Amino acid sequence: xxxxxxxxxxxxxxxxxxxxxxxxxxxxxxxxxxxxxxxxxxxxxxxxxxxxxxxxxxxxxxxxxxxxxxxxxxxxxxxxxxxxxxxxxxxxxxxxxxxxxxxxxxxxxxxxxxxxxxxxxxxxxxxxxxxxxxxxxxxxxxxxxxxxxxxxxxxxxxxxxxxxxxxxxxxxxxxxxxxxxxxxxxxxxxxxxxxxxxxxxxxxxxxxxxxxxxxxxxxxxxxxxxxxx
Amino acid sequence: xxxxxxxxxxxxxxxxxxxxxxxxxxxxxxxxxxxxxxxxxxxxxxxxxxxxxxxxxxxxxxxxxxxxxxxxxxxxxxxxxxxxxxxxxxxxxxxxxxxxxxxxxxxxxxxxxxxxxxxxxxxxxxxxxxxxxxxxxxxxxxxxxxxxxxxxxxxxxxxxxxxxxxxxxxxxxxxxxxxxxxxxxxxxxxxxxxxxxxxxxxxxxxxxxxxxxxxxxxxxxxxxxxxxxxxxxxxxxxxxxxxxxxxx
Ligand SMILES: Nc1ncnc2c1ncn2[C@@H]1O[C@H](COP(=O)(O)OP(=O)(O)OP(=O)(O)O)[C@@H](O)[C@H]1O
Ligand SMILES: [Mg+2]
Numbered sequence: 001x002x003x004x005x006x007x008x009x010x011x012x013x014x015x016x017x018x019x020x021x022x023x024x025x026x027x028x029x030x031x032x033x034x035x036x037x038x039x040x041x042x043x044x045x046x047x048x049x050x051x052x053x054x055x056x057x058x059x060x061x062x063x064x065x066x067x068x069x070x071x072x073x074x075x076x077x078x079x080x081x082x083x084x085x086x087x088x089x090x091x092x093x094x095x096x097x098x099x100x101x102x103x104x105x106x107x108x109x110x111x112x113x114x115x116x117x118x119x120x121x122x123x124x125x126x127x128x129x130x131x132x133x134x135x136x137x138x139x140x141x142x143x144x145x146x147x148x149x150x151x152x153x154x155x156x157x158x159x160x161x162x163x164x165x166x167x168x169x170x171x172x173x174x175x176x177x178x179x180x181x182x183x184x185x186x187x188x189x190x191x192x193x194x195x196x197x198x199x200x201x202x203x204x205x206x207x208x209x210x211x212x213x214x215x216x217x218x219x220x221x222x223x224x225x226x227x228x229x
Numbered sequence: 230x231x232x233x234x235x236x237x238x239x240x241x242x243x244x245x246x247x248x249x250x251x252x253x254x255x256x257x258x259x260x261x262x263x264x265x266x267x268x269x270x271x272x273x274x275x276x277x278x279x280x281x282x283x284x285x286x287x288x289x290x291x292x293x294x295x296x297x298x299x300x301x302x303x304x305x306x307x308x309x310x311x312x313x314x315x316x317x318x319x320x321x322x323x324x325x326x327x328x329x330x331x332x333x334x335x336x337x338x339x340x341x342x343x344x345x346x347x348x349x350x351x352x353x354x355x356x357x358x359x360x361x362x363x364x365x366x367x368x369x370x371x372x373x374x375x376x377x378x379x380x381x382x383x384x385x386x387x388x389x390x391x392x393x394x395x396x397x398x399x400x401x402x403x404x405x406x407x408x409x410x411x412x413x414x415x416x417x418x419x420x421x422x423x424x425x426x427x428x429x430x431x432x433x434x435x436x437x438x439x440x441x442x443x444x445x446x447x448x449x450x451x452x453x454x455x456x457x458x459x460x461x462x463x464x465x466x467x468x469x470x471x472x473x474x475x476x477x
Pocket of ligand 1: 251274275278
């Protein structure tokens with residue numbers, strides 16, 4: 001390997017294609033991650049509620065779903081959804097981006113449901129007992145007492161999930177949906193350079209997730225300070 | 230039959246855990262009259278907390294009945310929330326809501342359950358806080374308070390519901406020694422004012438002084454129930470004698 005040449009190539013690639021990587025690629029990557037976590041959180045909340053429900057079949061369905069998703073590789077799920085969804089729902093025919101997004105959302109929902117469930121269960125049981133012994137109903141206890149405290153556990157974990165998904169979206173490049181890894185493949189095709197685009201993408205992924213995780217740490221600290229007040 | 234003086238009647242209550250592996254209560258019966266102060270004593274694991282928590286159905290008995298104001302709370306058709314309003318409960322670890330101020334802690338249930346308007350609840354809260362000398366803490370969060378202050382606020386929070394009975398589960402066990410008295414003093418005042426109280430306690434001096442009746446529990450059963458003088462000075466049951474020789 002000739003490092004001087006590689007270095008020159010990286011600079012050249014960057015000057016020529018920086019907008020492909022940084023703008024187009026990151027736009028797809030981050031928007032896909034945001035979309036995934038947003039809908040993942042909504043569906044994940046519902047799964048968490050099912051999992052804590054008093055009705056056994058709801059509990060079972062939620063548990064089986066979570067375990068299935070968490071017990072199979074994400075890339076395999078992407079393939080499954082990518083090929084099965086258009087068969088099941090004709091509307092999704094040749095809508096690769098949507099299929100991939102749905103797969104990511106279904107995957108994330110399982111993990112988010114666990115985040116929410118453990119966030120709720122981490123609230124001291126004494127809080128529930130105190131509220132219920134005042135005559136407050138289950139739902140009032142949930143909305144007034146449990147959830148406001150659980151949010152402090154859930155929000156930072158949800159942000160970490162966003163960071164994880166940002167990296168996981170790279171798997172979706174298998175289907176050429178335009179994210180940062182897809183840009184790597186495109187540039188590689190145009191320039192016949194393999195190594196250099198990867199280095200650029202790695203640097204961008206690293207910088208973005210590094211900044212994001214620092215922000216989460218900041219958020220976490222502020223939330224904990226809220227506790228002490 | 231039930232005299233109108235009777236507030237709580239517990240009949241043959243059994244509470245099992247882990248599908249019968251643990252029998253926390255093994256056939257307990259007792260009555261609590263209006264205005265009466267009942268202390269429950271016994272060694273650790275004897276079932277005192279379970280007994281107390283069955284009274285407001287925080288633990289649902291495996292079998293038996295709990296009549297409150299003549300209504301069987303163990304009946305599945307009873308709306309327990311309506312009855313819990315009339316039974317204040319105070320916990321060992323206070324369980325104040327940390328994300329709410331002292332005043333919000335006090336006002337929350339009366340306002341949300343539509344028993345009082347906001348203004349009424351606030352006025353009541355101020356009156357109660359003034360009574361315990363903590364009015365200036367109204368807008369503080371619980372973490373700014375000492376243990377004794379927290380527990381007194383927790384008592385006041387329960388009182389704001391204007392309950393017919395107050396249930397205490399070792400209210401001073403988690404406190405530093407120098408804070409025990411401020412809580413016991415408040416409980417003493419309540420008793421003097423005629424509040425019906427059931428108190429699980431390790432404070433034998435307090436039980437002797439304030440209780441009208443003391444109940445000794447062991448192995449999930451009520452082994453002796455008597456006036457404090459008789460129970461402490463002339464214990465009958467050998468287990469009680471053994472217990473008293475250790476704690477007195
Ligand atoms: N949720 C539970 N699951 C299983 N066993 C339990 C549960 N709660 C209580 N027990 C058991 O029931 C018995 C009575 O417990 P309880 O808490 O009523 O005792 P206690 O008299 O209040 O003791 P302490 O003085 O330590 O508070 C104990 O043996 C305890 O281990
Ligand atoms: Mg106990």
